[in-house]
Amino acid sequence: MAKIVDIEPSIKRFKEIYVESFHSDYVFAGFNLGVAQYLESLPQMEIRQHAHGNWMRCIGQSSARCSVCGYAVPDVSMISRFCGNCGAKMDGGL
Numbered sequence: 001m002a003k004i005v006d007i008e009p010s011i012k013r014f015k016e017i018y019v020e021s022f023h024s025d026y027v028f029a030g031f032n033l034g035v036a037q038y039l040e041s042l043p044q045m046e047i048r049q050h051a052h053g054n055w056m057r058c059i060g061q062s063s064a065r066c067s068v069c070g071y072a073v074p075d076v077s078m079i080s081r082f083c084g085n086c087g088a089k090m091d092g093g094l
């Protein structure tokens with residue numbers, strides 16, 4: 001199973017231990033700084049936690065709106081399990 005780790009605190013701690021504490025040993029600190037820079041250069045992706053919402057039928061109309069962001073679909077037949085605008089999981093029903 002893949003695991004997701006917030007690497008920023010780890011890089012910060014790595015620098016504190018292995019770069020800043022070895023400031024008198026330029027070779028070792030330089031090597032460790034290179035490691036920290038490599039870690040910072042790794043591809044990153046932003047993880048967004050999905051909000052949960054529901055489609056709210058607009059009174060007197062066939063349209064519906066997302067309860068999270070207000071995004072409207074022109075007809076309730078077009079609603080889906082996720083909001084097309086904010087990505088909220090629409091598990092609250094219509």
Ligand SMILES: [Zn+2]
Nearest residue numbers: 066069083086
């Ligand atoms: Zn939305």
